[in-house]
Amino acid sequence: MSGIEVRPSRVAVLGAGLAGLRGADVLSEAGVHVTVIEKEESHGGLAATVHRGGFRFDLGPHRFHTTDDTILGAVRELLPEGLMELERISRIRLLDKYFRYPLSFVDVLEKMPLRRSAGLTISYALERLRGLAGRVEPDDFRGWVQGRFGRRLYDLYFGPYTEKLWGCPPEELSADWASQRITVPRLTELVRATLFPGRSSARTLVSRFHYPRGGIGRIADGLASRVVSRGGSFLYSASPKSIMQLKGGGFRIHLDDGELEVDAVLSSIPVTEYAGLLGGLVPDPARESAGNLRFRAIVFVVLKLRKAMDASDHWIYIPESRYLFNRISFPGNFDPGAEPEGSQLVFEFTCDPDDGLWTDGESLAESAARGGAELGLFEAKDVIDSTTVRYEHAYPVYSLGYSSKLVPLLDALDRIPGSITCGRQGLFRYNNMDHSLEMGECAALEILGEESSLRRFPWTSDTWADG
Ligand SMILES: Cc1cc2nc3c(=O)[nH]c(=O)nc-3n(C[C@H](O)[C@H](O)[C@H](O)COP(=O)(O)OP(=O)(O)OC[C@H]3O[C@@H](n4cnc5c(N)ncnc54)[C@H](O)[C@@H]3O)c2cc1C
Secondary structure (H helix, E strand, O other): OOOOOOOEEEEEEOOOOOHHHHHHEEEEEEEEOOEOOOOOOOOOHOOOOEEOOOOEOOOOOEEEOOOHHHHHHHHHHHOOEEEEEEEEEEEEEEOOOOEOOOOOOHHEEEEEOHHHHHHHHHHHHHHHHHOOOOOOOEEEEEHHHHHHOOOOHHHHHHHHHHHHHHOOOOOHEEHHHHHHHHHHOEEEEEHHHHHOOOOOOOHHHOOOOEEOOOOOHHHHHOOOOOOOOOEEOOOOOOOOOOOEOOOOOOOOEEOOEEEEEEEEEOOOOOHHHHHHHHHHOHHHHHHHHHHHOOOEEEEEEEEEEEEOOOOOOEEEEOOOOOOOOEEOOOOHHOOHHOOOOOEEEEEEEEEOOHHHHHHHHHHHHHHHHHHHHHEEEEEEEEHHEEEEEEEEEEEEOOOOOOOHHHHHHHHHHHHOEEEEEHHHHHHOOOOOHHHHHHHHHHHHHHHHOOOOOOOOOOOOHHHOOOO
16 A cells, blocks of 8 residues: 555445455554455455354354464454364365375375275375476476375375365466465474474464354454444445545445445455446556456255264365365364254365356255265265355465566556555465454555564465465
8 A cells, every 4th residue: 555644534444354354443543544445244254153043153164273372362352252273184185085184194094995905005106206307396386286295196186176276277286376375294393293282383283273162253243343343333234335535545346235435445355346346546457357256155054964974074175076065064063062953064066156056045955965975974864954155256366477466456456556455365365264354454554654574475385274
């Protein structure tokens, strides 16, 4: 954001996920009047807990983890019912067997038939040797992963899972995604994780995490009520239609039923939509770039069972393509006290809004029920109800060359005085809850003209966890 001369007194915050809410929190604490505009009926975004007709669930597994004690302390303050610390239990289902997550070579070798184990080991060893011989670093996902884990493990797990998650061949994805999301543990790290479980610093090896009593959405609830207590307003089920810059500074935001004038805008909505709303304020080439950035959607299908579950997992990854869903989570294992009678399972179907999975909730519920029963998690007759939630902008897709489209767009947005974009959607960053909280805070400080430690939020790969 280019500087604005006068400290703003009225700010519009677009989007009430964690980034927007934390931004509104910091601004309202500084005495600014904030209006939060959120298209859904409630706040929380991806980190919401949905309460609906006897269901209570998060949008997929949400574990809170941060290496920053200040963020942890700030989150604790928001939660009168407390923050639990849990031991992560998660597995991967492959070839009719369950493997530990993160995938460990030792576990795979122990459980696989001898021939397959030998093939995995040889292909891993060959890649390590190629690495030592100074292989050229590939820029696509497939090359990056194969170079670290071997072709056989890629074909068995990383390739199918990635293709299902993103809906495109992994060689069309940038290696950025792999390097940000997949921790390749050093040997010393693996040994430490085995001898001293829970002390590892690499994100994918972290085995303990925090979870608020009552659901992950309690963090958003806490932020929203603090903003309201300071006089902030929330417009739910509302989206801006266009945003115009005013001559003397500031913006006019057109909504379906009226308009709003503010001194500054903090946006956490998808950067592609924000660029569209700003119209001529964003030069044509940058707006065209926005048209080439893609988000992947998710349909969450939740099944309610009449019985309590036997599985103690927080979530299970399902890479195989014969199942349409890629992960199952168990809300009752995050917070048993809050589980309604019986139990629930959340199935994630990643898709694009123009394919059949996005619209076909009923057959997805059938597919979830059939798949869950086939995996031995329950009997089909125990499913008593289902519900569906759709989230259009769930994952920013790091296609090959995406940064050459993103950077000109962010640069163009950065030149608009009084406007800042932040958060997972606003910066097109595959990030976590703690990052979004920090992004919202930094964006608010920039609007206030105060020192903010981060510009363009250059998170290093080790700060990314598994979402
Ligand atoms: C399946 C899944 C599991 C995850 N698990 C973890 C985890 O275990 N740990 C972790 O730390 N992180 C996890 N994450 C990531 C985490 O959920 C996000 O990083 C974080 O919640 C993003 O917050 P945000 O505010 O940046 O974006 P969002 O939560 O997406 O918020 C954006 C808000 O803007 C609103 N909006 C969009 N368009 C408009 C519009 N035009 N007008 C008005 N409002 C609009 C949306 O409705 C939403 O409320 C996971 C993500 C996914 C998808």
